Amino acid sequence: MRVFFTGGSGKAGRHVIPYLIDQGHDVLNVDLTPLDHPGVNNLIADVTDSGAVFGAMTSHLNIDDVRGATGPAHFDAVVHFAAVPRIQIKPDNETFRINTISTYNVIETAVKLGIKKIIFASSETTYGVCFAQGVRKPEYIPVDEAHPTLPEDSYAMSKVVNELTGQSFQKRSGLDIYALRINNVIEPHEYETLFPDFMKNPEQRRVNFFSYIDARDLGQIVDLCMKKDGLGYQVFNASNDTHSVNETTADLIAQYYADVPKKADMGTHETFFSNKKIRDVLGFKENHDWRKYLKA
Template sequence: MTSSPTASLPRRVVVTGATGKLGRAVVAHLRDLGLDVLAVDRAGGRDPRQVEGEFMLVDLTDYGQVVEALSGSVDEHDGPADAVVHLAAIPQPGLHSNAVTFANNSAATYNVFAAARALGIRKVVWASSETVLGLPFDSPPPYAPVDEEYAARPESTYSLNKALEEEMARHFCRWDPELVAVGLRFSNVMEVEDYAQFPSFDADPQARRWNLWGYIDARDGAQAVERSLAHDLPGADVFVIANADTVMCRSSASLMAEVYPGVEVRRELGEHETLLCIDKARRVLGYEPRHSWRDHV
């Protein structure tokens, strides 16, 4: 059943990266809430027919195109944005050269932040990444569950850019004290059809150690975006966003003991408790995962 948007949510939202796994879920979820959503992705990217409703092809590395999209000044697209959800990026290391990945992702995020500032849009939610926590954890994490309390540890060009985006957001908020900028450090995004492979992960605990056996159901990722759009505390903040459990059938404690025996585990762990700590997102945003792969296998 479709519900009406609450007073705390913006009326019109631009969502970039709208045809990706997470983007599709976010667009559908926000529209189900009754929000007016302009879905945006890049020319030459995924098929726009994957996203129903209002859609526009935008090259986010072109500042002028970003301004037009956010300002509502493109023919047949109505009205300026009240908020922007920036999910677009080259999504992982190795798809392009390091220089291409950095040039694309840094320019796209800068242009979104700068255009929002120029247009007086004071709510920006963007996809940071679990990778800033130190993935692929070839060097063990400082402790577990990992959280937002230690400094970013980028280990790739992709991750370096995400760490710089977080710093960029802090300065945009310093320049505009009314800006609310929320960075979501999403874990590995999964859809229901991905879950059939999960039971096979138990055969080799090393295979998924690179992100401490974490994941995020796309629907719960969309919920985190909704909660972030309702967040009204000015300033820049970042949150780890993962599901409440791991991808494994084995216990979280046994995984840490076998794979990272020298790493401090800072609390008694629930049987399958995520090792990507979501306590801050729960406390500040009211985020609570509603889905698990275990419900589908």
């Protein structure tokens, strides 16, 4: 496919795009800074500017693509990852503005251009636990896509609004628009730099449901979404199969979730951020369990 990808220079995108290229897709990365990776086409644009989004989404991949064209440029899929990635980077109103208006611009342009597959990054934070003041527990475990979204911060609120934006445009257009509630993204080098401390102090992982998504496995999820047609509007949790600490699920429940209703029986190291839907609907099979890189 020809893929229009926003925010590909960020923490997740710089691993997702190489995965998509390895699958044979042609990718245009639209970001404020280019991604230096073989085979990536870059275009500098501010996606909070509606005109810039339209200009970028009707652009060709590169100069050779222009020279070989016989008509207007066209993309087969849009993947929208560009965003302020969390609170406390910009003022709250700016975080909310940038994340909501950029998502509106990207989805609106894609729908009006008739691009049939739109995938955008939502977040684990929509469930209200990650950036809550004080300790907030989920309403039940494991947390699946039916769990209420209860944000109290500007970043999570922007992601909930973006999901409604996607749902509204899908209702109007009938196209496939999929939202990925992405769990804490882990890059390959972070198994060595971060995970030893996760083992010593698992409490720090509570705000992420003790879970994670390997950036390369996230690439697989995006690719599977691109290849799965006809689902209309969908929300998918994006996480690996197991949690990110070296305790059993039962031990973590006893320590942190003893008073939280359990919706289903859980495996020995099963993630609390349920990925059952991506396994059942998309056929996701993780390739990067952290235990492959560290001795438990």
